[in-house]
Amino acid sequence: MKQSNVLDNKNIPQNGNNIKLRKSLFSLFTYFILLIVAVVMVMPFVWMLSGSLKDAATIFQDSMNLIPDNPRWDNYPKVWTSVPFAMFYWNTTKVAFLTTVGTVLTSALAAYAFAKLEFPGRDKIFFLYIATMMIPDQVTMIPQFVLMRDLGLINTHTALILVKLFHPFGVFLLRQFFLTIPNELSDSARIDGCSEFRIFWNIILPLSKAALGTLVIFSLLNSWNDFINPLIYLSDQSLFTLQVGIRYFQQLYGADYHLIMAATTLSLIPIIIVYLFAQKYFIEGISTTGLKG
Amino acid sequence: MKRFNKKYLVAFMFLLPSLIGLSIFVLYPILASLVMSFTNWDGLTPMKFNGIENYIQLWKDETFKISLINNFYYTGVSVPLTIIFSVLLAIMMNAKVKGIGVFRVLYFLPNVTAAIAVGVIWSSMFTKEGPINQVIALFIENPPHWLGSSLWAMPAIIIVSVWKGVGYFAIILLAGLQGIPHHLYEAATIDGANKWKQFIHVTVPVLSPVIFFCTIMAMISSFQVFDTIVAMTEGGPGRATNVLVYHIYNTAFLDFEFGYASAMSYILFIIILLVTIIQFRTQKRWVHY
Amino acid sequence: MKKQKVFGMLVVGILFLFLIGCSETESSNDANSQTGERENADSSNESSETVTLNFFDWFDEENYMEDVIAKFEEANPDIKINATFVPTNEYEQKLLVNMSSGEGLDVFAVANVGGMSNYQSKGQLLDISDLIDRNELENLSPLIEQLEIEDGLYSLPYRSGAWALYYNKDIFDEAGVDYPDETWTWETYEEKAKELTMKGENGQIWGSLNYQPSSTWWRVPANTAGINNPNNPEDLAGFKEAAKLNYELSYEDKAQEPYSDLVGEAGKDYTGRFLQGNHAMLFNGEWLVEMLNSAMEDGSGEINYDVAPLPYTEGMEPRSAGAMAVAMVSKNTEHPEEAVRFLSYLASEEAGEIMAGHGVLPAWQSDITTEAFVERLDQPENAGVFFERPINSQVPVDDPLYTEGMKIMEEEVSLYLLQEKELDETFNTIQERIDSEVLNK
Structure with missing residues (x-):
């Protein structure tokens, strides 16, 4: 936020109070609009929380009353026990964690090869990665399913991990970052007799924390919020992830919006907490990769 | 010579895990899908090639056409709205006001939450007596039935997708805004340009590559909308919100028409490719690097 | 530069271990996952000669089917039923997905015969005409007659709706x-x-x-x-x-x-x-x-x-x-004899009595099942109406x-x-x- 600002015209000579007044009126206006947008962005979450503490009769009757008079905290234990929520948490965490670790490892290795090593056909293979990135997931969805079926992986978490693990985006992202690291560092290490893996592990990776962090967040979010793959692959309730779990809950408790809101709140808590703690990385990761992509 | 080979070998070792995985789980499926699209395979009985039959069939398939039209409608409205709002929002966020960090966090929040949860929340807000209609009822007499009406179901979905997407693109655009060199504005001011002229003649042209990038990203993802549809309308009422990927999913995993669904997925790919190419072709007219 | 080579190979090796290791832990950890079950099935098969059958059913049936299964396992110690109850809305999709995987399921139920004729037309069902004991299922013979298609019998009724x-x-x-x-x-x-x-x-x-x-x-x-x-x-x-x-x-x-x-x-x-x-x-x-x-x-x-x-x-x-619910055996089952035994049990009077006790109408209509249905209810008073009229099938x-x-x-x-x-x-x-x-x- 330290860079220059459109509306903060420091260098413009100011002609007395008139301009000062206009300026502060303008920033008041800006503030007002920002606030309204913020309310619009947050309102659905507030409605969700508030609804989760009401009952079927009051949720729509006084939906303007966002702080319920008699908060019904027992909606939460009810939701928690009516479907195996703890299991959903565990399954989602497990899948997201393994997917992320796998993606980061394989992508970093490949990105290092593309950015810092020489081998015949390098650029052609890299072009293949880029081209693959252009192809929508839906194209691969059906053959992937057939493949998993033939490998006997229907109704397992392995299938969910494998379909996400090799997305070329990670390779692309890290390669672009590795390119910005000067070669002098690795060259001198090479002269000292370091192996390529040592250079990769001890020099390049520590310098790439920002990019790795971005990839971790992307991959984590992507896997955590995945809906279509669990929908395709999982039949057994005990294997469900949060996203299919919440859909399942929605079907089970059709008209009980207060319980559905409680379940949705439960499903969102982990990701919102992680987001609030790591928001800097989320937002900076998005804005930088967004630009470079 | 020998040394070089070793060097290559090491490089391939680094590449191998990713390349093998990519080949098996991405590249092979891409080709398999293409082959499948020329068969009538149902995933169960033996595969039979039927040439371009599927593609001819698609041409006559009313539901496919409807899903295509719906998807163009969704894209055509949601993408411009998302981009316009995110540009405005980015400019607002660029203002030096207190607590801007908090705003950024709040704006971005919808984007990290799962589309399925978002759909569930909004579908409860769009009910006949829900909060949205309670607000609208203050102004008009008969608020729309939203998800219960062919006319209003798609606008409801669009509202949700704009709400979810705006924060994401605003943040990318904000980064672009902050990269605009200050002297450009100074020069404009000296030339006597007011705020609006500065916006049109400085901000938009300099920001145009970022806007261009955002538009492409938004378009591509708008052709892949699925989760929100499942949570909010299941393609209904009737076929009013049946979009491309929803139709592909149903054809593949409910009707088990793998061949036919693969053909649809290739059409989706071609559409995305065409949209991207057209954008790149026309960018010369409005994108300034 | 040998070191380099060794290192590179090591990395690849570790990565593959990671990948393979991951899939292995997956399948053995998830006791309920298909692969896991199949492994269990195979190992127990060798040791004690029990056969595990994978049974798929939709979620609404869980509470009485569990009782039915328990009773069946008690009477047939050589067969273990591994039941999966799938959320109702997604059920037919999941059936196809698991059916297509060949070894995924042995016996499964559907709420109406429409699904049955669809799967039969796709060649996924076992013809059980010669495997069932028709005398034992005498009570159901009018229904079974209705279910015979293309000179074969591919399903048994276990529930009749009214x-x-x-x-x-x-x-x-x-x-x-x-x-x-x-x-x-x-x-x-x-x-x-x-x-x-x-x-x-x-x-x-x-x-x-x-x-x-x-x-x-x-x-x-x-x-x-x-x-x-x-x-x-x-x-x-x-x-x-x-x-x-x-x-x-x-x-x-x-x-x-x-x-x-x-x-x-x-x-x-x-x-x-x-x-x-x-x-x-x-x-x-x-x-x-x-x-x-x-x-x-x-x-x-x-x-x-x-x-x-x-x-x-x-x-x-x-x-x-009303719609008749039927159960059927997958063509790909490795244990047709056991699968048919379980299927026949689902249709039997004993299973019917358990189901009737949970408020569903079994296909097997007799005094015993009717009584089990009506007797335990305080409300509604006239529960007998479900048995009074002939029933038109809602599904061809x-x-x-x-x-x-x-x-x-x-x-x-x-x-x-x-x-x-x-x-x-x-x-x-x-x-x-x-x-x-x-x-x-």
């Missing part, structure tokens, strides 16, 4: 209307629904409860006239009448809620809405008894209700409607395209019920779509 008219006694008393009886036709239903619609103390009282527009529950009046297949143009005319009746109930008689209020998941919760006590009548299957009673036990409401025979079509023999046995035709009819009629399309236009479109999308594909 629809009835449910009514809220208090509302009838308050309105001074006589309780429904066996003389009611659909005309009577409409007339009384109008009469029962009123402003009550706690708001609007609706004469009739309707379902979400994107469903096919509205078709039941046509079923009582023996109409069941939208792919048959003559039947379509009958469905048109049924759709019209439901439309009139909502928009002309104002005895039902407008359909636009029932869009989405909310409209599907008929149990909850009936329990709120402001709907006088609805037509539904026998399973609703159990759902109402257990919801009342959980404290989700309290109503005073009873059941009466389903209204019938004027000028025809009074008949009820021999049309593999039935499900596709129904889907089209459901989509189009939902637009009619939402007042977006006219009746004639709706049914012309259905006819056109069925011709082009189902029959001439």
